[in-house]
Amino acid sequence: MALSDNLKKLRERAGLTQAELAEAIGIAQPTLAQYESGLKVPSIITAVRMEAVLHTTCAEMVGEKAEE
Numbered sequence: 001m002a003l004s005d006n007l008k009k010l011r012e013r014a015g016l017t018q019a020e021l022a023e024a025i026g027i028a029q030p031t032l033a034q035y036e037s038g039l040k041v042p043s044i045i046t047a048v049r050m051e052a053v054l055h056t057t058c059a060e061m062v063g064e065k066a067e068e
Contacts (some may be wrong), residue, residue, distance in 0.1 A: 003062050005040035010054045010061065011036075031059040 010029050011021050018036070022029040025046060034040040042050065054061075 001039060003041065004036050006061050006063065007050070010050075010056050014054050016053075021050070021053060024053045045056045 011018070014021075016024070018032045019029045021044055022032040026049065027046060030042065035042050047061065050061065
């Protein structure tokens with residue numbers, strides 16, 4: 001499973017919309033949508049911000065499968 005798939009699962013597990021997560025990590029919602037669709041990859045700084053908000057790790061975000 002790719003980062004894009006895991007990111008969406010982790011966001012949904014946290015109960016956040018794309019807009020809410022984007023605001024929390026300081027990016028635009030369309031950018032987050034591109035991460036979730038696999039069109040873009042977040043910078044390490046953005047990934048670390050996602051870790052904090054989603055209560056996860058970068059390893060889980062890029063790993064085989066995010067726990068549901």
